[in-house]
Amino acid sequence: MMRKQFLLLLAALAVPAALLLAGEAEGASHYEAIAGRSTDFVPRVFNFLIFAALVYYLVADPIRNFFKERREKIAEQLSEIERRLQEAKEAKKSAEKALAESEKKAQEILEDGKKEAELLVQRYRELGERELAALEAQYEERMETEERRMVRESIVALLDENISVDDIPLTASQVVDTLAKKVA
Structure with missing residues (x-):
């Protein structure tokens, strides 16, 4: 397949080059006698269109595949980033929940500590009063x-x-x- 494409490309480049070289050797008057005009603009445009079509035929699929693969890689990266972002959001919610629970537990411990301190103060006060x-x-x-x-x-x-x-x-x-x- 590649060999066939290479031969087509070579033929597309060699034929116009051979015609141009033949015209140079004979001079501009010969071209005017054959073509009936003094410039070769139309044939050159036609040759360029043939060349562009061949280049498109040879390069379009690899370029298309490259961009398709690139788009898929970017989509995969984007989905991975979105997944990580979602995990980070879930971890943040979990951490916030744990923080709220920790604050609540700390408040409970503080209240229990105050109650225990009051009980100890009362106990030692009673003990002191008895000793007194x-x-x-x-x-x-x-x-x-x-x-x-x-x-x-x-x-x-x-x-x-x-x-x-x-x-x-x-x-x-x-x-x-x-x-x-x-x-x-």
Whole structure:
């Protein structure tokens, strides 16, 4: 097929070239005698049309195939780009949804943390109040104990100062009166 096309192209170029060379050798007057006119414009246009038709016949299919393949490749690339764009949009929607869920979960965690902190504050406050009450009770007991100890020490000191061995025959009412005076 290619060989046939090559031969046609060669013939299309060789025949007009041979005619032109033959005309040059004989001169312009011979052409006028044969053709009946002084210019060869019409035959040259006819030759050019034949040449253009042959070139079209030989080159049209490869050019058409090239552009067809190019158009298909571009269409494939465009569909691939559209597919990727759609995937990117879906990924974006998915990421936005995950972000919204994360924000919601973070808000829930924050609220839970606040509630837990309030419970801990209340718990430690109650614990502190109980410990404070226990410390106050312990303080009161210690104060009473110290007060009793001091009273005992005062009584012992008073008895040691006021009662001697000579005063042993004292009666209970005398001891009570003496103690009452000392305490008051």
